[in-house]
Amino acid sequence: MLFSSQNYKTMLIGIALIIVGFTGMAIENEIHGIFSLYFAPLMIVGGFGVVAYGIMKTDPEQHLGKEQADQPK
Numbered sequence: 001m002l003f004s005s006q007n008y009k010t011m012l013i014g015i016a017l018i019i020v021g022f023t024g025m026a027i028e029n030e031i032h033g034i035f036s037l038y039f040a041p042l043m044i045v046g047g048f049g050v051v052a053y054g055i056m057k058t059d060p061e062q063h064l065g066k067e068q069a070d071q072p073k
Contacts, residue, residue, distance in 0.1 A: 003055075010054030017047030 003011075021043035028036040 004059040006059065007054050007057055010057065011051050014047045014050030014052075014054060017043050017050060019047075021047060 021040045024043070025036045025040040028040075030036055
């Protein structure tokens with residue numbers, strides 16, 4: 001399996017942060033609004049960071065199982 005269930009959960013949390021950030025930016029729709037100017041962009045960038053972390057994170061149990069399978073008995 002390419003990703004573990006923890007990776008998928010982490011990526012879904014990141015996608016949810018991105019969606020909430022863009023939605024909040026669209027709902028407020030002001031140039032000088034506090035949420036659309038400061039919080040929403042931070043949520044969007046943070047969401048992309050969480051998705052990247054979810055993609056890059058490796059599962060130690062999955063890696064350990066692969067090493068044990070490669071060793072001859």
